[in-house]
Amino acid sequence: MPLLVDQLQWEQPLTPEFEDPAWEAEVRALFGGMMPSVLKRIACSPWVRRTYLDLMRSPINTLTSAEVELAGLVTSQENACRYCYGTARVRMKMMGFTDEMVDRIERNVQLVEAEPRERELVQFCRNLARSKPRPSRKAREQMRAVGFSDDQTAELAFAVAAMGMGNRVSTLLAVPPELGMEAEGNKVKGIWQKLSSWVPGKKPVLKLPPVDYPPPTFKGPYASLVRSLEGLPASSTLEVILNAAFSSTVLPRRTLSLIFAVIAHTLECERCERTAGEMLDVEGFSRDDLGEVLGALASPRLTEMEALLIPWARDTVWMPEQPARIQERTRPLLDALGPEVLVEAVGAAALANGCVRLTMLQV
Amino acid sequence: MTAALAIALGGVVALLAAAAVYLRRLRAEVVRHRTALARSVERLEHLEQSFQRFAPLDVVEQFAQGANAAEPTHRKVTIMFADLKGFTPLSERIPPAEMVEMLNGYFRAMNGALVAHHGHLSRLMGDGLMALFGALEHNPWQTADAVKAALAMRAALAAYNQEIARRGLAKLEFGVGIHTGDVVAGVMGSDRFMEFTVIGDPVNIAARVEALTRVHQVDILVTEDVMKTLDPRFVARAMPPVAVKGKTEPIATFAIESFDAAVQEGRRRA
Numbered sequence: 222m223p224l225l226v227d228q229l230q231w232e233q234p235l236t237p238e239f240e241d242p243a244w245e246a247e248v249r250a251l252f253g254g255m256m257p258s259v260l261k262r263i264a265c266s267p268w269v270r271r272t273y274l275d276l277m278r279s280p281i282n283t284l285t286s287a288e289v290e291l292a293g294l295v296t297s298q299e300n301a302c303r304y305c306y307g308t309a310r311v312r313m314k315m316m317g318f319t320d321e322m323v324d325r326i327e328r329n330v331q332l333v334e335a336e337p338r339e340r341e342l343v344q345f346c347r348n349l350a351r352s353k354p355r356p357s358r359k360a361r362e363q364m365r366a367v368g369f370s371d372d373q374t375a376e377l378a379f380a381v382a383a384m385g386m387g388n389r390v391s392t393l394l395a396v397p398p399e400l401g402m403e404a405e406g407n408k409v410k411g412i413w414q415k416l417s418s419w420v421p422g423k424k425p426v427l428k429l430p431p432v433d434y435p436p437p438t439f440k441g442p443y444a445s446l447v448r449s450l451e452g453l454p455a456s457s458t459l460e461v462i463l464n465a466a467f468s469s470t471v472l473p474r475r476t477l478s479l480i481f482a483v484i485a486h487t488l489e490c491e492r493c494e495r496t497a498g499e500m501l502d503v504e505g506f507s508r509d510d511l512g513e514v515l516g517a518l519a520s521p522r523l524t525e526m527e528a529l530l531i532p533w534a535r536d537t538v539w540m541p542e543q544p545a546r547i548q549e550r551t552r553p554l555l556d557a558l559g560p561e562v563l564v565e566a567v568g569a570a571a572l573a574n575g576c577v578r579l580t581m582l583q584v
Numbered sequence: 585m586t587a588a589l590a591i592a593l594g595g596v597v598a599l600l601a602a603a604a605v606y607l608r609r610l611r612a613e614v615v616r617h618r619t620a621l622a623r624s625v626e627r628l629e630h631l632e633q634s635f636q637r638f639a640p641l642d643v644v645e646q647f648a649q650g651a652n653a654a655e656p657t658h659r660k661v662t663i664m665f666a667d668l669k670g671f672t673p674l675s676e677r678i679p680p681a682e683m684v685e686m687l688n689g690y691f692r693a694m695n696g697a698l699v700a701h702h703g704h705l706s707r708l709m710g711d712g713l714m715a716l717f718g719a720l721e722h723n724p725w726q727t728a729d730a731v732k733a734a735l736a737m738r739a740a741l742a743a744y745n746q747e748i749a750r751r752g753l754a755k756l757e758f759g760v761g762i763h764t765g766d767v768v769a770g771v772m773g774s775d776r777f778m779e780f781t782v783i784g785d786p787v788n789i790a791a792r793v794e795a796l797t798r799v800h801q802v803d804i805l806v807t808e809d810v811m812k813t814l815d816p817r818f819v820a821r822a823m824p825p826v827a828v829k830g831k832t833e834p835i836a837t838f839a840i841e842s843f844d845a846a847v848q849e850g851r852r853r854a
Contacts, residue, residue, distance in 0.1 A: 321618075353721045489722050517815035518725060539721065 224542060225327055226310060229303040232395040232548035236560045239264035248274070251429055259304060259387075259396045265561045268465035269568030273390060276383040279458040280431040283373045284380070290316055291326065291339075292346045292380045298327060299350035300540045302388035307398045311406030341367045342377065349381045349578055353539065355488050356581045372453060375582055379455040382575035389537060389571035394564070395548045434461050442467045443496055449582040459579075466572055467500075472565040475504040476527050477573075479514060480534045480566070484573040486515045487538045493577050529557055530566050537570040656770025661719045662726040662762060662810070663787050664703070664734065665794035666694065667712040669757045675711075678753070686748060687711060690756060693744045697736035702729045706781055714790075719769045719782055727764050727806075727813040734760045734804045735843055761794025762806045764813070792828040793837055799826060802839040811838045817847045 238261035248260050251274075263270045281289050290313050297305035313323050325335075326343060335343070345364055348356050364374045390396075434457035439448050441464045450456035467474055478500040485493035498511055506522070513520040518532040533554060541547055555563050668690070675683045691713065695705050698715050702723060707714040715733070718726035737760065745755040765786030771778050793805050800823045811820060819841045825834035 486724060487722070515724070517728065517817075519815065519817070535725070 222328065223298050224301060226298075226303065226306050229301055229306070230543045230545035231303045231398070232545050232552070234262060234397055235394045235548070235552060235555050236262045236265075236564060238262055239560075244270065251278075255402075258399060259391050259394075262394055262396050263390060263564050263568070266469075266471065266564045266568060268462075268469055269390070269564055271465060272462045272568060272572065273387060275432050275458055275462060276386060278429045278432045279379075279383065280454040281376050281380060282454060283370065283376050286428075287316060287318075288342060288377070289380050290318075291342060292377055293384045294323070294326060295343050295346040296350045296381050296384040297388055299347050300385060300388035300392065301542060301544045302392045302540070303544060304391035304396045304398050305384065305388050307400075307403045311399075311403055314406050337367045338369070341369070345374075345377060346381050349378060349581060350385055351539070352488055352578055355490065355578065357584045360581065375450055376453055376455060378579055378582055379450060379453070379459075382579045385578060386571040386575040388540070389574055390567055392540060392544045393537065393547065393551050393567040393570070395544075432458060434458060442500065443493075443576055445492070445496075445583065446576055446579060449579070459576075462572065463576075466569065469565060471561060472569055473504075475501060475506055476524075476530065477569050478504065479506075479511075479523075479527060479531060480569045481573040481576070482511060482515060483518070483531055483534045484538055484570065485577050487535050488577045490577045490580050492580055492583060526558060526562065529554055533566075534570050534573070537574060656768050656772070658766060659718065659769050660726075660764065661767050661769060661782050661786070662717040662730040662764040663767070663782065663790035664715040664717070664730050664760060664762045665712065665791050666715070666734075666737065666758050666760045667794055669759055669798065671711040671756070674754055682753075686753060686756075689747070690741075690744060693740040694737050697740045698733050701733035701736060702726070703733050707779065712794075714781075714787075716769075716782060719780075727762075727810045728815070728818070730762050730764075731804075731806060731810070731814060731818055731840055732843060734762060734840065738803060758803060759794050759797030760804045761790050761792070761797060762804075762810050763790035763793055764807070764810050765789070788830060789835070792831070793835065796823075796826055796828070796835070796837055800837070800839060804840040805837045806840060808836045808838070817844055818842075819844050819847075 238258070241264045244264050245256055245261070249256055260270060260273060263273060284292075290309065293305070294309040294313055297309045310323055314320070341364060345356070345360060348360060361371070361374050364377075365371070369377070431454070434454075437447050437451075437456045437460040439451075439460070441447070441460055443463055444460075447456050447460045447463070450459060467477060469477070478497045482494055482497035482501070485491075485497060494515075498508055501511055502508070510520060510522045514523065514531060518535060519528060523531060533550065536547060536550055551563075551567075554566065558566070678686070690711075691705075691708065694713060698705055701717075702725075703715045703717045704720060705713060706716045706719070715730075717723060717730045717733070723729065737758070741756060741758060749755060763786050765784065767782040767784035767786055769780075769782045771780050772783070773779055789807065793807055797803060797805050802823070805823065806814075806820070814820070820838040821841060823837045823839055825836040827834045
C-alpha cells in the first residue's frame with residue numbers, strides 16, 4: 222500500500238514565490254480570493270503555470286465530480302505527492318465524502334467490499350499512475366466490462382495523467398502543503414454542511430470555471446495523442462498545452478524532445494519515442510545521437526544543461542515511496558540551472574510523463 | 585374520545601421508545617463492527633508493511649490482489665552478488681550481538697546504495713547478498729545501474745569502515761560480481777516459505793564471478809556481457825579468463841576501477 226499523507230517526508234521548497242501581480246490577480250479571481258502556493262512557485266514560467274491551471278480547469282464531461290476527485294486522490298497518493306494528496310483529501314471531504322470513505326479508499330485493503338465500478342476505477346487509476354507496466358487494451362476492456370464507456374475511460378485516463386503532471390510539479394519543487402486549507406477542511410462539519418453537500422445542484426466548494434479552447438487542429442506536436450481524445454474537451458486542452466510547451470523560449474524544443482524520448486524509453490512507449498525522434502530530426506539531432514543518449518543517458522552531443530537533465534528525467538518516471546528522495550535528487554539542478562530553468566524542466570518532465578501514460582489509449 | 589387518544593398516544597410513545605432502544609442497539613452494533621473492521625485493516629496494513637521487509641512492495645501488493653497476480657515471467661535482469669571477505673574468522677572473534685549489529689549496519693549501507701541506483705535487495709545469505717536490477721520493472725540501463733551501485737557500495741563501505749574503526753573493529757572488505765542475462769523472475773518456494781527471486785544460468789554465473797574477486801584480488805568484477813553494454817565513462821581493466829565450475833569456456837571478466845564523468849566532458853569539448 223502506498224504511504225498515507227502523514228507518512229510522507231517532504232523537503233524545503235526548491236523555488237521561491239515569484240511575484241507577478243497580473244498572474245496573482247487572475248488566479249485569485251478564479252479561486253475566490255485564494256492563491257495556491259504552487260501557482261506562485263511556478264509563476265516564472267508562462268507555459269508551466271498556464272498548464273497547471275488549465276489542467277485543473279479542463280472540463281470532464283462523462284464522469285461525475287466524485288469520480289474525478291476519487292481519481293485525483295488515488296493518483297496523488299500513488300505518486301506520493303504530499304501537496305496534492307493533502308488538498309485532494311480536503312476536496313473529497315468538501316464534496317461530502319466521510320472520513321471513513323476517504324480512509325477506505327486510501328487504505329485500499331477494503332476495496333473488495335466496494336462496488337465493481339468503484340473498485341475498477343480505483344485500480345485503473347493506481348495502475349496508470351504507477352505504469353509498471355503501462356496499462357494496455359486489456360485495462361480498457363476491463364473498464365468496459367464494468368460499465369465505463371470508451372469516452373469515460375479516456376477522460377479518466379486524462380484525469381490521471383493531468384493529476385500526475387500536477388503531482389510531479391508539486392513534488393519535484395517540494396511545494397509546501399496547503400496546511401491552512403487542510404486544517405479548515407479537516408474540521409468536523411456541522412449537520413447542515415453535511416446535509417447541504419448532498420443538495421441536488423449544489424456546486425462543490427472549489428469548482429473552477431472551465432477553460433474554453435477552440436476545437437483541436439491535430440497539427441501540433443504529438444497530434445496522434447491529441448487525436449486519441451477526439452470529441453472530448455481534453456483534446457483541446459492537451460493541444461494548447463503541448464503547443465505552448467514546445468514554443469518555450471527558456472527550454473529549447475530539442476531539450477524538451479529529448480526529455481520526452483527518455484521518459485518514453487523508460488516506459489517502453491515506442492510510439493512516443495518515435496515521435497520524439499522525428500521532432501529531433503527537425504532540430505538536426507540524428508537518430509544515432511538519440512540512440513547514444515538512450516543507451517547511456519549521456520552523449521558528447523548534449524549541452525551541459527541537457528547532460529544534467531537527461532539522467533534526472535529518467536528518475537521522474539516512478540516517484541519513490543518517499544518524495545524527499547527525488548527532491549534531494551532535484552536540488553542540485555536548482556543550483557546548476559537556476560529556478561527559471563528548473564521550473565521549465567520540471568514542467569517538461571511532468572508533461573512528458575503525463576503524455577506517455579496517456580498513450581495507453583492508443584494501444 | 586380523550587381516553588382513546590391517550591391510549592393511542594401511549595402506544596406511539598411506547599413504540600418510539602422501543603424504536604429508540606432498537607436504534608441504540610443497532611448503533612452500538614455498527615460501532616462494534618466498525619471497530620473490528622478498523623482493527624482488521626490495521627492488522628492487514630501492519631502485515632503488508634512487515635512483508636515489505638521480505639519482498640518488494642509491488643510483489644506484496646500483487647499478492648494482496650490475488651493468488652495468480654505474481655506470475656513468473658522471463659525477463660532480462662542484471663544480477664549482483666556481494667560477499668564479505670574473511671568475515672567468518674572475524675565473526676568468531678567478536679560477541680554475537682556485536683557481529684549482528686555490525687552486519688546490520690553493513691546491509692543498511694549497501695541497501696541505500698542499491699536503492700539509489702534502481703536496484704533491490706533480493707536475498708541475504710549470511711554475510712552475502714544478492715541484488716537485482718530490472719527484475720521488477722523495465723530498466724534499459726540496468727547494467728550501468730548495477731555497476732554504479734557497486735561503486736556506491738564501495739564508497740559506502742569505506743565510510744562504514746571508518747565508523748566501525750572508531751569502535752575498535754577491523755575493517756571489512758567485499759567482493760562484488762555482476763552478470764546480466766535472461767532469467768525467470770517470480771515468487772518461488774513452498775507453501776511454508778516463499779520469496780521473490782530469479783533463477784537461471786546468469787544467476788549462477790554472477791555468483792561465480794563474485795567468487796573470482798578473490799582469485800583476481802579485486803573488489804568489483806563484471807562479465808564481458810555487462811562490459812559490452814557500458815559506455816566509456818566506466819573505467820575497467822580486463823582480467824585473464826578463468827575456468828569456473830559448470831562452464832566449459834573460461835569466463836572473461838573486467839575489474840571496475842571508477843566512473844569518470846570527465847570522459848564525456850572531454851568528448852563534448854573535442
